[in-house]
Each structure stands twice: as structure tokens, then as C-alpha cells.
Amino acid sequence: MVDLALTTKGSARPGRAWALLVDIASRPSGAIGLTLVSLQLLLALFSPYLAPYDYKATDSTAMLVDPSAAHWLGTDHLGRDILSRTLQGGREALLVTGIATPVAVLWGGLLGIFFGLAGGRVDEVLMRVVDAFLCLPWILKMLVLIVTFGTGVEVLIPTLAFFYGIPVIRIARAATHDVVALDFVSAARARGHSRLSIMRRELLPNVLDVLMVEGAMRWSWMLLAFSSLSFLGFGVSPPTPDWGLMIADARSYMSFSPWGVLAPVLALSSLIIGINLTADALAKALGIDRAQKAPV
Amino acid sequence: MFRMFLRRLGLGLATIAIVSVIIFVGIEVLPGDACTAFLEREAKGKLLENCRAGLGLDRPAAERYVSWAIAALQGDFGVSANGQERIADLVGARLGNSLLLAFCALALGVPLAVLLGVIAGLWRDRPLDLVVSTGAILAMTIPEFVSATLLILVFSVWLGWLPGIVLTPADAPLWDFFPEILLPVIVLAMVMTAHILRMVRTSMIEVLSSDYVQMATLKGVPYWTMVFRHALPNALLPAINVVALTIAWLLGGVVVVEVVFNYPGLGRMMVDSISDRDLPVVQAIAIILAAVYVGVNLSADLLSMVANPRLRTAHARR
Numbered sequence: 001m002v003d004l005a006l007t008t009k010g011s012a013r014p015g016r017a018w019a020l021l022v023d024i025a026s027r028p029s030g031a032i033g034l035t036l037v038s039l040q041l042l043l044a045l046f047s048p049y050l051a052p053y054d055y056k057a058t059d060s061t062a063m064l065v066d067p068s069a070a071h072w073l074g075t076d077h078l079g080r081d082i083l084s085r086t087l088q089g090g091r092e093a094l095l096v097t098g099i100a101t102p103v104a105v106l107w108g109g110l111l112g113i114f115f116g117l118a119g120g121r122v123d124e125v126l127m128r129v130v131d132a133f134l135c136l137p138w139i140l141k142m143l144v145l146i147v148t149f150g151t152g153v154e155v156l157i158p159t160l161a162f163f164y165g166i167p168v169i170r171i172a173r174a175a176t177h178d179v180v181a182l183d184f185v186s187a188a189r190a191r192g193h194s195r196l197s198i199m200r201r202e203l204l205p206n207v208l209d210v211l212m213v214e215g216a217m218r219w220s221w222m223l224l225a226f227s228s229l230s231f232l233g234f235g236v237s238p239p240t241p242d243w244g245l246m247i248a249d250a251r252s253y254m255s256f257s258p259w260g261v262l263a264p265v266l267a268l269s270s271l272i273i274g275i276n277l278t279a280d281a282l283a284k285a286l287g288i289d290r291a292q293k294a295p296v
Numbered sequence: 297m298f299r300m301f302l303r304r305l306g307l308g309l310a311t312i313a314i315v316s317v318i319i320f321v322g323i324e325v326l327p328g329d330a331c332t333a334f335l336e337r338e339a340k341g342k343l344l345e346n347c348r349a350g351l352g353l354d355r356p357a358a359e360r361y362v363s364w365a366i367a368a369l370q371g372d373f374g375v376s377a378n379g380q381e382r383i384a385d386l387v388g389a390r391l392g393n394s395l396l397l398a399f400c401a402l403a404l405g406v407p408l409a410v411l412l413g414v415i416a417g418l419w420r421d422r423p424l425d426l427v428v429s430t431g432a433i434l435a436m437t438i439p440e441f442v443s444a445t446l447l448i449l450v451f452s453v454w455l456g457w458l459p460g461i462v463l464t465p466a467d468a469p470l471w472d473f474f475p476e477i478l479l480p481v482i483v484l485a486m487v488m489t490a491h492i493l494r495m496v497r498t499s500m501i502e503v504l505s506s507d508y509v510q511m512a513t514l515k516g517v518p519y520w521t522m523v524f525r526h527a528l529p530n531a532l533l534p535a536i537n538v539v540a541l542t543i544a545w546l547l548g549g550v551v552v553v554e555v556v557f558n559y560p561g562l563g564r565m566m567v568d569s570i571s572d573r574d575l576p577v578v579q580a581i582a583i584i585l586a587a588v589y590v591g592v593n594l595s596a597d598l599l600s601m602v603a604n605p606r607l608r609t610a611h612a613r614r
Binding site: 145148262 | 310311315327551573581586
């Protein structure tokens with residue numbers, strides 16, 4: 001990994017990004033994953049034009065009806081069209097996690113690289129604080145903030161970005177430690193480069209691979225957290241369609257109307273599986289072992 | 297080795313101490329306290345002052361932290377803001393229930409994970425491995441509430457084999473939870489199994505390609521003797537830490553599963569107390585979970601050191 005990055009210094013070049021994409025797409029898991037993810041992204045963008053019904057339009061004459069020509073997937077307990085709601089049920093989730101993931105990787109990554117390079121007392125203390133945050137289950141930390149500040153998008157994005165950036169600090173720091181003792185960093189130091197320039201020109205290109213894999217995995221975990229929160233009633237507020245919320249609502253009626261559960265389950269699962277397959281292929285393409293990551 | 301263990305122990309205790317400070321500061325900084333939660337709309341003027349004085353909330357924060365920490369070390373977490381019950385009693389029964397859930401999931405998940413991981417590792421990239429590995433990805437990525445809902449739909453609603461919801465009260469004896477506990481255990485075991493089996497598979501593949509296993513094969517050691525005597529013990533070592541992390545995840549991350557199945561464990565109590573803003577209870581649960589996390593990881597480190605002499609030197613520090 002280090003050799004590769006050494007020869008292609010500045011791994012963020014468009015040529016390399018394209019080569020990486022081709023590499024991912026040429027693996028079976030990557031091809032399936034990329035297809036699923038791009039399909040979902042397209043749906044999130046264009047679903048308002050595709051959906052046959054208004055997602056919040058209720059119909060008291062057709063509640064919990066079975067799939068038919070008028071309602072392809074039936075209706076829910078308020079007579080809303082399940083197909084329309086499922087098509088649009090991922091928009092909020094993708095918006096929130098799509099913003100929160102890069103922010104989390106960015107701040108966690110930069111802080112991790114900085115302290116991996118700086119070391120010393122402050123680094124020791126910071127790592128203890130990071131450990132302390134990781135000791136607490138994610139749902140406890142997030143719920144405390146959400147209950148206090150409300151459940152809107154403007155609370156969820158910073159909350160997710162903050163808590164999911166903390167483990168990234170640790171990953172980036174460890175990856176920095178692997179390269180910081182190598183000759184080219186010492187050479188840059190000897191040349192008198194500033195710490196910032198060493199971070200940007202020597203460390204970042206080498207840590208970038210790890211951060212990309214980490215980002216892809218964080219994305220799927222964030223989606224999991226987001227949909228779990230909505231399922232528990234702490235995420236998106238009704239009537240906005242969201243898969244987690246839809247599953248929670250439809251659960252009470254699933255004995256005689258299972259489509260209300262099955263449609264959002266399929267949609268959510270296909271997105272998360274797609275992201276994970278892509279992350280797997282990305283990790284393999286970059287030569288990083290993913291199996292050693294535990295669910296934190 | 298003993299000195300290294302002491303060092304880890306010290307770090308662990310320091311971590312718990314930092315957690316307690318983080319929680320305390322967090323609760324202090326966020327708007328609202330136990331009294332505003334308890335009095336709700338009447339929380340103003342004289343009534344609020346009296347309540348705060350009654351609970352000792354008018355003292356300086358540092359002083360309250362010290363007295364809380366000293367009491368907590370003795371197992372006394374104070375009283376809950378809402379019911380005015382002793383938190384230690386409230387949490388005790390719930391912790392037992394969560395431990396039962398975790399133990400059953402482990403008892404099912406770990407052996408299954410080792411078996412499947414070894415199979416996948418031995419038949420790497422063959423159809424059997426593809427099935428197991430794909431299944432693992434599915435099991436570990438699908439959110440727990442989704443797999444739980446699907447299992448309830450199939451096994452409880454359609455087939456009617458297992459109860460889909462737990463109705464046993466929190467303080468019932470543990471054996472009363474059977475068979476209601478089975479579906480939640482299966483959901484948890486699925487996720488755990490997936491994580492552990494991926495680790496076992498990776499290290500199995502690594503060990504199988506190592507020199508000493510090649511040597512054993514060349515010497516003419518029978519295949520299965522090579523697998524069980526030479527490869528397996530070393531392949532299982534890295535799994536110890538993953539198991540520890542999943543146990544910690546089990547105790548905290550099962551919140552969703554407990555809510556879905558209405559299981560009276562620590563996780564559901566946590567959600568309830570956060571919604572009610574019952575801060576003393578939240579504080580107690582957070583500390584307990586952090587302590588379990590640290591304790592489990594510490595035991596895993598110790599176990600790895602006992603099992604693997606290479607980890608006993610100072611170089612092996614992670």
C-alpha cells in the first residue's frame with residue numbers, strides 16, 4: 001500500500017480515481033454494489049417525478065388494501081400509496097448521511113493525522129478521550145442529544161458527523177503511525193517543511209486509502225443508525241416518508257398487510273447491502289483487510 | 297506480562313473515569329435537569345428551587361460529581377428522578393435480563409461462527425465459501441430492526457412457531473423468558489456470527505498459507521490433523537478480540553432489538569429513561585455499559601496474552 005502511494009504521489013488525481021472505479025466495477029461484489037448504490041441515488045433524485053401518488057395523500061376509502069392496478073404495492077393504514085412512499089423513503093436518509101459522512105471522515109481524519117504526526121502528551125490524552133467515547137453505545141450518545149435538541153435534519157447531521165468522526169480519529173492516527181517513521185517523512189522534515197505541509201503532501205496521500213474504506217463503512221453504519229433512530233421514533237418526523245419509520249408504522253398491520261413492511265425492508269436492505277459490497281470491493285482493490293473491523 | 301496487564305488495567309480504569317466525567321459534563325451542559333423533567337410545566341420559581349435543594353442540585357457541579365462518584369463506586373447510583381426508586385435495584389434486574397440475552401446469543405453465535413469461519417476458510421472462494429461469506433455480509437449489514445421484523449413476520453405471524461413479543465415482566469425469574477427469548481437471541485446471534493466468522497475465515501486463510509502449516513503438510517501430517525492440531529488454534533487467536541468487541545456491542549447495541557421485542561433489558565430501560573429525561577438513570581446505565589466494555593476488552597487482552605506468548609512483550613502494545 002505504501003509502495004503504491006509512493007510511486008503515485010498525490011493519489012487524489014482523477015486518473016487514479018477512474019482506475020480505482022474501474023477496478024471496483026470489475027469485481028463481482030463491486031459491480032453489484034455500485035449498481036445498487038447508483039440506482040438508489042438516481043431514485044432519490046428523481047423519485048418525486050416517478051411516484052404515482054403524493055406521498056402524504058391519504059385515502060380513507062382504500063386503507064391497507066392489497067396490491068392492485070391502482071396501488072401496485074397496496075396502501076398503508078392511512079390509505080397512502082406504499083409504492084410512492086417507498087420510492088421516496090430514502091431521500092432524507094441519503095441527504096443526512098450523504099452530508100454527515102464526508103464531514104465525519106474529514107474532521108476525524110485530519111485530527112487523527114495531526115495527532116499521529118505530533119504525538120506526545122496531548123496525543124495520549126486525546127486517545128483516552130476517544131476511547132472513552134467509544135465505550136458508550138452509539139445510540140445512547142445520539143439519543144441524549146436528539147432528545148434535548150429535537151429530531152430535525154439540522155440536529156441529525158451534526159450529531160452523526162460528530163460521533164461518527166470520533167472512531168475515524170483513531171483509524172487515521174494508526175494509519176499515520178505506519179508511515180510517519182518512514183524515510184520520506186524524515187526527509188521532508190529535514191528539508192524544513194512545516195507540519196501542515198508534511199500532513200498535506202506526505203501523510204494525506206498515504207492515509208487516503210484507509211480513509212476511503214473507512215468512509216464507505218461509516219456511511220453504511222450511519223445509514224443503519226439513521227434508520228434505526230427513525231424506527232424508534234427519534235429520526236424523521238411524519239408525514240415525511242422514511243423507510244425506518246414506515247417499517248415501524250406498518251409492523252402493527254403486518255399480519256394481514258405485509259407489503260407495508262416488505263417494501264421498505266427491501267429498499268433499505270438493498271441500499272445498505274449495496275454500500276457494503278462496494279466498500280468490500282474498494283477495500284480489496286486498495287489491499288486493505290476489512291474483516292478485522294469490529295462493529296463499534 | 298503481569299506488568300503489562302497492570303498497565304492495561306490502569307488505562308481501562310482511566311477510561312472509565314473519563315467516561316464518567318464526559319457523561320457528567322454532558323448532562324450538566326445540556327439544558328434541563330432532573331427537576332425540570334420531574335416537575336415538567338410547573339418547573340419554575342419556588343417549586344423548582346425546593347426540588348433542586350431537595351436533590352442537592354444547588355451545590356456546585358464539581359462537588360456533586362465527587363459525591364456521586366464516591367457513591368457510585370460503592371454501587372449506589374442514587375434514586376431515579378421520576379419514580380424516586382433506588383437506581384441500583386431498578387438497573388440490577390434489567391442488567392440480569394440483558395446478560396441472559398447476551399449469554400444465549402453468545403452460546404449460539406460463537407460456536408456457529410467458528411464452524412462456518414473454518415469451513416469458509418478451508419474452502420476459500422469455492423461455492424460453499426461464497427454462500428457463507430455472502431450470508432455473513434447480509435447478516436451484518438441489514439439493520440437489526442429489519443431482520444427482527446422479518447423474523448417475526450415469518451416465524452411468528454406466518455408460521456406461528458415462536459412468540460414474536462416478550463410479555464414476561466422484568467423481575468420474573470430468568471427461565472420464564474423461554475421461549476420468548478428465542479427470536480431476539482437469533483437476531484443478535486446472526487450479527488455476531490457474521491462479524492466473528494469473517495475474522496475466523498481471514499485468519500484461517502492466513503494460517504493455512506503459513507510456512508509451518510506447509511511444513512506439516514509436506515511432512516505428511518494427515519489433512520484434518522493439520523487443520524485441527526496445527527492451524528485452528530492459531531487461527532482462533534485473533535478472534536478473541538473480535539468476540540470481546542461483539543460482547544460489548546451486545547450489551548449496548550441491543551437497544552433496538554430489545555425495543556422491537558419488548559424485552560425488559562437494560563437497553564430498553566435506557567431508551568425509556570432518555571425519553572423521560574431521567575438523567576440519574578441514564579448516568580448509571582452509561583457508566584455500567586462503559587465498565588462492561590472496558591472489562592470485556594481487558595479480559596480479552598488477558599486471554600490473548602495467556603494464549604499467545606508473542607503478545608507478552610512490550611512491543612506488542614497496540
